[in-house]
Amino acid sequence: MSSPKFRDLSSGSKSLVIIELLLLVSAFFIVFYGNNFIGLITHSVIPSNILFVYSFVFALIIQLSSLALGLYNSKLRESYRGVIRRILMAVAIGFFIATLINPFYTINALPIELLAVAGVVSFFLLGAFRYFTLKLDIFGFNKRKVLVLGAGDRASIIEKRMRRGVDRQGFIMHGFIVMEGDADNGIVNENKIELDGSLVNYALEHDVDEIVVASDERRNNLPVDELFACKIRGVEITEILDFIERETGQIAVNLIYPSWVIYSNGFASSNHLRNTLDWLFNASIAFFLFLLTWPVMLITAILIKLDEGIKAPIFYLQERVGLDGQAFNIYKFRSMRIDAEKNGAQMATENDDRTTKIGKFIRKYRVDELPQIYNVMRGDMGFVGPRPERPEFVQQLIKTIPYYNERHNVKPGLTGWAQLKYPYGSTEEDSLEKLKYDLYYIKHRSFMLDLLILIRTVEIVLFGKGR
Template structure:
């Protein structure tokens, strides 16, 4: 979901999140009520205020695991079997977490049988709710009606890149208004109109909620007075760059002009205090992750040796470009043959025949990235940020892709917004697509966005979406 704050969600999305919150809370309360009637297990009933807090903790924990497994991704493309698998795993993880937290309630701790019953009830109710939402397209309600000013190349990005229903869950395009200077090879399939009368009257008569300015030629060509009048009457007026950014979670690099970057919100510069706090935060997480994953890393090292022979190296070091363009060396588990780059640096590709047998597995589940904990502790990387690229590739990408160098204004990371939103990249065209998401992250980066990315990365690891 490109928008982050709860207040920015559509009415239907907010309703769905709150409805599931009530479902999870009700699951615990129903389980306790059933126990009082049937007598499944004997325990002292806590006061109502404690029960409410426990139900809220149970609900929020369950929703957090649902978020981590992609169940609140509005563009999730899964059949119901896929949804069932995610819901089952989310409920199981939430049950494990709540069971660990339960002893902290002391005398008011609930029997584990009741927690298990609550999770079972939550699972059944969630499946029913999600099945209904899956069938009726719940997220399609309350769409904004949008009028696009322009029908040329700039406007065609909406038609070409946001053509599926899943890309237009919060809006529907009423029409594209043809303007002087628009490219002839713009909008091809959708409705184009020419306005002979007032833009204000047309917008009010057709109940337009938002006007997006996307004309190719803007100088002395926009109906500024009419747009101002629309704004006064409560119709939202949005620039095409801001519209794409809001709806897709990326910045359209090919549409950027310097004044937009200068005057738009975001892209705030870092300072010494923030850098210090970032390092402390990342180093602390790295240390905890090291304590948790060292057995996995030890087993991986042993298997690599057994697979490739005891003379083969376990790790490999590779130069990458870091913050402000400074090079550094990342450390990863070796997932390719020792002679993988005997012909020079090259992009890794899907189903790359240079990958070893164990390499396929550790790349799929991101195990090969674990040694980069060392890079995080050194301060070369953070846990969240644009993925660092190799200098050989960066030299060419900076020349061919506008604003590519801007991604080096922040520290690179193990996980990133581009990795969540764009599945895999092995070409220059893929690098352009990922840059759009990287610039969005740089513009909006915050502690909460970083936290969201880390939580959502769990989905990639659990379901083996890495390469």
């Protein structure tokens, strides 16, 4: 999933956005005029133009929350129950923000009860509409028809990474054109095309929307003139790295070459205002979060003492690697036995037998991470960023995984894109997969992406989808 921008959505998702916008505006008017007919909630007379603006703002707030929660992501892997949960959270966020904005309408402000009823009606309308669309798969239309130039090792990444229908909801794979120099053991199950004639004519005859350049051998081998002719005729030309990045929300580290990094948008932030205000923003949010969670932390500390004795330590300090490779101590509630690392440092696993009874619970709901609020206040970490690793593991991973050190170009975070997109893992292969998502985050780092990650993290905590 790419960053939450309307232009990045598929055609089906854009249609869904417009229809649901109309539904939300309609829900607002239904509640307002229905209440006027029944006379249940009294309020002042509101001009029609003000009411229209209010309904549009109300709908827009809910839709922005829905966008951040992934409800318009064509690759959303959720059951109907999961979709309903997200809709409920989006409507709840919309209602909360609407109540904050409401006083600014002064004499035209609506009663909170009326906003609450509008939220409830919106929830049921969106829920019913989503059930209808999921059952009939209405918004699977207008997919891009993709033709891949190449059928070797590089092209096979598409076959391996995007082999399921859910991974191809934004496009239809037409086939892979065999190019000179392609490895023989590349594409196995997909449609391989031996092209004899013109690439331009073939693309136009088969209504190809996008050509992905993925040949193994590129020197003096690419039909540059033909690709240029396709481009000026409206066929989109995409490099395989950009295609995989867009469709999967990760950067294929094993395909990166220096020129792609040089000509890409870059991995270092040039937004000096953001960098200057970064600590102030994170420290303020950390302080607010501390005010909300200190009772939870106090109860956790008491439970750890009751579980393992009055002399058992509550906190666990561990050295991690942060911004620019600088080491710092991370603070966590101790979730493992005191002798968990008597045989040396080792990565935690999903069902680690070193975890205590209380530790299993606090790890599942991420309560063990709360003391890292102190790290955020100190400036060692931010709320969003790549998760910091231990120096022992970093030294080894830098040697074996290309571009691994690039993840230290930004501050580490309490949560990150990799934590949302990839399941819990402890092997070197898992670290490689997480790096692909970390590099994607570093490249596309923005306030909206950070907001998306924070909201999704709250969802994970609330619904117990953590490790």
